[in-house]
Amino acid sequence: MSKHTYDMGLVGNCAYLALINKDTAVSWLCWPRFDSSFVFGPLLDTRKGGEFSIKPAEDADYRTRQYYLENTNVLCTEIENAEGRYRVTDFAPRFTQYDRNYKPLMFIRKLEPLAGVPRVKVVCNPVAEYGEQQLTRRRSSNHIAFLGMEEEMRLTTDIPLTYILDGEGFVLTETRYLVLTYGAPLEASLHSTAEEFLRKTVQYWRHWVKSTSISNFYQTQVIRSALALKLHQYEDTGAIIAATTTSLPEAPGSTRNWDYRFCWMRDTYYILTAFNNIGHFEEMEKYFHYIANISTKVRDKYQPLYSISGAAKLVEKELPLEGYLGNQPVRIGNDAYTHIQNDVYGQVLVALLPLYVDRRFVGAERADSERMMYEALRLIKETMDMPDAGLWEFRHIAQHHCYTFLFHWAGAHAARKVARYLGNRDIEDMAEQLAHTAAQKIEECYDAERGVYTNAIGSPHLDASGLQLILMGYLDPNSDRAKNHLRELEKELKTPEGLFYRYRHPDDFGTPETTFLICSFWYVEALACVGRLDDAAREFEKLLGYTNHLGLLSEDVDARTGSQWGNFPQAYSHVGMVNAAYRISKKLDRPNFL
Numbered sequence: 001m002s003k004h005t006y007d008m009g010l011v012g013n014c015a016y017l018a019l020i021n022k023d024t025a026v027s028w029l030c031w032p033r034f035d036s037s038f039v040f041g042p043l044l045d046t047r048k049g050g051e052f053s054i055k056p057a058e059d060a061d062y063r064t065r066q067y068y069l070e071n072t073n074v075l076c077t078e079i080e081n082a083e084g085r086y087r088v089t090d091f092a093p094r095f096t097q098y099d100r101n102y103k104p105l106m107f108i109r110k111l112e113p114l115a116g117v118p119r120v121k122v123v124c125n126p127v128a129e130y131g132e133q134q135l136t137r138r139r140s141s142n143h144i145a146f147l148g149m150e151e152e153m154r155l156t157t158d159i160p161l162t163y164i165l166d167g168e169g170f171v172l173t174e175t176r177y178l179v180l181t182y183g184a185p186l187e188a189s190l191h192s193t194a195e196e197f198l199r200k201t202v203q204y205w206r207h208w209v210k211s212t213s214i215s216n217f218y219q220t221q222v223i224r225s226a227l228a229l230k231l232h233q234y235e236d237t238g239a240i241i242a243a244t245t246t247s248l249p250e251a252p253g254s255t256r257n258w259d260y261r262f263c264w265m266r267d268t269y270y271i272l273t274a275f276n277n278i279g280h281f282e283e284m285e286k287y288f289h290y291i292a293n294i295s296t297k298v299r300d301k302y303q304p305l306y307s308i309s310g311a312a313k314l315v316e317k318e319l320p321l322e323g324y325l326g327n328q329p330v331r332i333g334n335d336a337y338t339h340i341q342n343d344v345y346g347q348v349l350v351a352l353l354p355l356y357v358d359r360r361f362v363g364a365e366r367a368d369s370e371r372m373m374y375e376a377l378r379l380i381k382e383t384m385d386m387p388d389a390g391l392w393e394f395r396h397i398a399q400h401h402c403y404t405f406l407f408h409w410a411g412a413h414a415a416r417k418v419a420r421y422l423g424n425r426d427i428e429d430m431a432e433q434l435a436h437t438a439a440q441k442i443e444e445c446y447d448a449e450r451g452v453y454t455n456a457i458g459s460p461h462l463d464a465s466g467l468q469l470i471l472m473g474y475l476d477p478n479s480d481r482a483k484n485h486l487r488e489l490e491k492e493l494k495t496p497e498g499l500f501y502r503y504r505h506p507d508d509f510g511t512p513e514t515t516f517l518i519c520s521f522w523y524v525e526a527l528a529c530v531g532r533l534d535d536a537a538r539e540f541e542k543l544l545g546y547t548n549h550l551g552l553l554s555e556d557v558d559a560r561t562g563s564q565w566g567n568f569p570q571a572y573s574h575v576g577m578v579n580a581a582y583r584i585s586k587k588l589d590r591p592n593f594l
Contacts, residue, residue: 008022009550011074011231012092013073013201013231018092024077031153035241035307048321053123055120069089073094084116086111092108095201107180108178117172130319157176157178177191205227212226221544229571232569237308240267240271247331250555271287273579277579302348302379303344343404345383352373373418373419377431380438400456402457402465409474412438415430447460450488453469482529497559498542521573527539528580540581545562554566
């Protein structure tokens with residue numbers, strides 16, 4: 001069985017995301033928001049998905065090379081055949097202007113001849129409504145307008161429009177530019193504007209990287225993960241989505257095809273930890289604002305996930321699309337918003353803690369957090385004995401999950417620290433009692449015979465979320481209990497390749513076929529915590545083999561073939577890499593260990 005990888009690069013500017021194939025075709029681009037319909041989506045349907053490509057004019061054999069400009073999110077794709085060689089530089093403009101981040105819905109492609117006399121053909125055929133609506137084309141003097149969406153899309157270029165409209169190839173003898181816009185068009189010099197935006201965008205990303213705190217431990221790989229993670233923040237609201245795409249299958253034929261273009265509450269803690277670990281405050285601050293905005297809407301419970309605008313209703317629908325490599329269904333929306341997942345209350349409390357312990361935040365930014373804290377504690381108290389779907393979002397299974405109790409415990413501890421800071425004795429006493437109760441519940445998950453905590457009260461099954469008992473400090477990492485617990489999880493869930501299954505028991509869709517990559521990084525962190533540093537470094541290095549050609553990570557990996565599956569790029573896999581590298585580097589006595 002051959003190895004499957006996603007041969008695509010990611011570009012974006014925190015207003016939109018796009019995936020570019022190694023043949024220059026835009027595989028995925030949603031406008032005007034992360035969760036909008038694609039305007040280019042051949043990733044999910046080659047017939048209805050539209051096309052934006054710059055390929056050799058003849059369908060002859062050609063070689064391709066794709067790479068990022070160092071320490072940027074600017075992507076280069078070089079194509080070479082018998083006629084010559086050319087480069088396409090793709091980027092989404094992002095830079096500081098008038099004390100704000102300039103991040104337009106603008107996709108710029110720079111086309112340069114490098115050798116010989118290459119002949120190329122440009123195709124630009126965007127679509128709307130997930131391929132159900134074809135757009136009307138209108139030719140103007142120096143641009144093609146695409147009409148039919150809420151706002152106009154426009155391709156401004158110095159390539160003869162006739163070649164593009166007629167699908168004709170042409171000889172590339174000089175540098176050309178293509179600027180695709182949604183809404184506000186480009187109404188300035190094409191050449192000088194594109195070059196200025198490229199220079200400023202490169203400068204922005206390199207400055208951003210220089211302002212990170214990243215150790216020497218696999219620094220290049222961690223920088224790429226940090227850059228990818230940054231792109232998944234929708235800056236307008238501060239939300240961070242789980243992945244760029246929807247409906248890429250966890251395994252071929254599994255029907256586990258989900259829309260991940262939403263913001264999961266439970267991942268708040270891990271994301272904030274990652275940005276804190278690399279010393280990036282701005283992203284943390286924006287995410288806090290997003291969480292605080294959602295908290296004002298909460299009445300009876302927190303949902304597991306919300307849209308990037310904070311909208312609660314995320315109705316799941318299936319679309320009449322062929323699916324990635326024929327994998328159906330293609331879904332938009334996510335029914336998990338209706339689930340009972342009670343760990344979210346503790347997650348919110350743990351996320352609030354930096355507002356009080358991190359001195360970069362000032363008093364005004366803590367406004368209303370006392371009310372948020374009380375409400376979250378109240379919800380923990382009310383749901384302590386309630387079974388839930390758990391973090392793996394079982395659709396027809398409800399249990400008393402150990403992971404849920406762990407975050408009841410961690411959230412209550414965080415609330416107690418904040419209450420002491422505020423001098424609020426009522427909240428402190430309430431938090432202390434809840435932490436004690438949650439700890440008792442966690443202990444009910446302990447299997448004394450095997451020396452391991454199971455996934456739920458009364459369940460014999462293990463799952464990778466049990467690693468968090470060590471990472472969150474519930475178990476003393478130096479204790480025999482922690483080390484035995486880790487060994488038992490290894491025996492049941494680890495593959496010889498160093499990957500970690502979420503669990504091995506059947507769920508609503510059968511037995512999982514692929515491993516969930518963030519669990520593998522949790523395992524690396526746990527190894528570092530218990531002092532097995534050589535093991536941690538070795539397993540971390542193995543995981544680097546599961547990136548694509550650009551260092552980007554998927555959601556899942558097939559342990560048998562090393563294939564990438566699931567949505568891509570997966571922000572939380574990159575969160576896992578950043579946090580695992582940080583955990584190892586902090587423990588290593590050799591700061592220059594590589």
